[in-house]
Amino acid sequence: MEALKQFDGHYWKSLFDSRVGKTNWPYGSGVWSKKEWVLPEIDGDDIVSAFEGNSNLFWAERFGKQFLGMSDLWVKHCGISHTGSFKDLGMTVLVSQVNRLRKMKRPVVGVGCASTGDTSAALSAYCASAGIPSIVFLPADKISMAQLVQPIANGAFVLSIDTDFDGCMQLIREVTAELPIYLANSLNSLRLEGQKTAAIEILQQFDWEVPDWIIVPGGNLGNIYAFYKGFKMCHELGLVDKMPRLVCAQAANANPLYVHYKSGWKDFQPVKANTTFASAIQIGDPVSIDRAVFALQNCNGIVEEATEEELMDAMAQADSTGMFICPHTGVALTALIKLRNSGVIGPNDRTVVVSTAHGLKFTQSKVDYHSKNIPDMSCKFANPPVQVKADFGAVMDVLKGYLNKTPKV
Numbered sequence: 001m002e003a004l005k006q007f008d009g010h011y012w013k014s015l016f017d018s019r020v021g022k023t024n025w026p027y028g029s030g031v032w033s034k035k036e037w038v039l040p041e042i043d044g045d046d047i048v049s050a051f052e053g054n055s056n057l058f059w060a061e062r063f064g065k066q067f068l069g070m071s072d073l074w075v076k077h078c079g080i081s082h083t084g085s086f087k088d089l090g091m092t093v094l095v096s097q098v099n100r101l102r103k104m105k106r107p108v109v110g111v112g113c114a115s116t117g118d119t120s121a122a123l124s125a126y127c128a129s130a131g132i133p134s135i136v137f138l139p140a141d142k143i144s145m146a147q148l149v150q151p152i153a154n155g156a157f158v159l160s161i162d163t164d165f166d167g168c169m170q171l172i173r174e175v176t177a178e179l180p181i182y183l184a185n186s187l188n189s190l191r192l193e194g195q196k197t198a199a200i201e202i203l204q205q206f207d208w209e210v211p212d213w214i215i216v217p218g219g220n221l222g223n224i225y226a227f228y229k230g231f232k233m234c235h236e237l238g239l240v241d242k243m244p245r246l247v248c249a250q251a252a253n254a255n256p257l258y259v260h261y262k263s264g265w266k267d268f269q270p271v272k273a274n275t276t277f278a279s280a281i282q283i284g285d286p287v288s289i290d291r292a293v294f295a296l297q298n299c300n301g302i303v304e305e306a307t308e309e310e311l312m313d314a315m316a317q318a319d320s321t322g323m324f325i326c327p328h329t330g331v332a333l334t335a336l337i338k339l340r341n342s343g344v345i346g347p348n349d350r351t352v353v354v355s356t357a358h359g360l361k362f363t364q365s366k367v368d369y370h371s372k373n374i375p376d377m378s379c380k381f382a383n384p385p386v387q388v389k390a391d392f393g394a395v396m397d398v399l400k401g402y403l404n405k406t407p408k409v
């Protein structure tokens, strides 16, 4: 009891030994003694930090080395922003322009968009901030709860329509042709002017050295063109001496660009987009198809696709290295894995994967995966919580089993 009062650690060690047995305990006894807890000095290589300085650029060291044998893999987290996706970059430009138009007494009664969740979140937030009415068309039951609540909370006029994103897009185009509602989807080039700044920022973050590869998830396809535009502008200004190669990554369940690419860019055909965990890119008839094809053709680009199992496994693997990404970034990482495995992307190629939205918008799919609650998916990287009685011995037994399986330092 004296030891317990002093709380010097030895009490806990002896209790542990008596419950689970000394012999299997892999660590030295010193780990429990107070003097071992004097902190050693650390040097720069020891520092565990997600981001370089203040930026949203993450060196994916563990994911790159452990899973792909890569030394120079980076993730650009565009979802670490006000509404949690890259859409903020373009929407601030567009809504600012509308603000100006309204001050000039131009007849703009509101701003509207069709959305799979992120565009509507950004539009509604910036409009609310400026006091401009926003109108959003959402496909009923096809976006995450976190995304649905964003425009609702921001006071947008939300129409939940019994169709898919392509149906909503068609409707908002017809409506904005009739009413003075300003269309905020990415066919509006103001959006792309904002989004292209992510490319410029990447170059700045690498001190104007051009990465070899940029991998971007693609749905409505405005963003792949925005990245092209940003890199192209810097190239033409002489800030950099070459273009990176762009890879557009699609979900196999919504892959019109991939099919088009595989056909050698023959006639484009829209597809019926099937349900995908990458719900923000569940789009079969992308509005920016021509611009995306132009961009990819002009930078020796590639299109890849990811099955549901591939994208969920890639997301889980990335999360296990501390990333907590969205399923769309899982699509982009799958493209990377495929291109790395086929040798197209080399071990030392500087590669940037664009993470488009915050993982917290997609917790349900992560919960389903880690609960192994997805039909026809083995969920091989699932990490379900362990149910255990509120009893010291039971907890210690479970911990012993776990610690015996973990790599020893």
Ligand SMILES: N[C@@H](CCOP(=O)(O)O)C(=O)O
Binding pocket: 087, 113, 114, 115, 116, 117, 118, 119, 120, 184, 185, 186, 187, 219, 220, 221, 222, 280, 281, 287
């Ligand atoms: N994924 C998008 C779909 C619409 O995109 P946009 O960039 O063309 O406006 C979304 O979040 O709504």
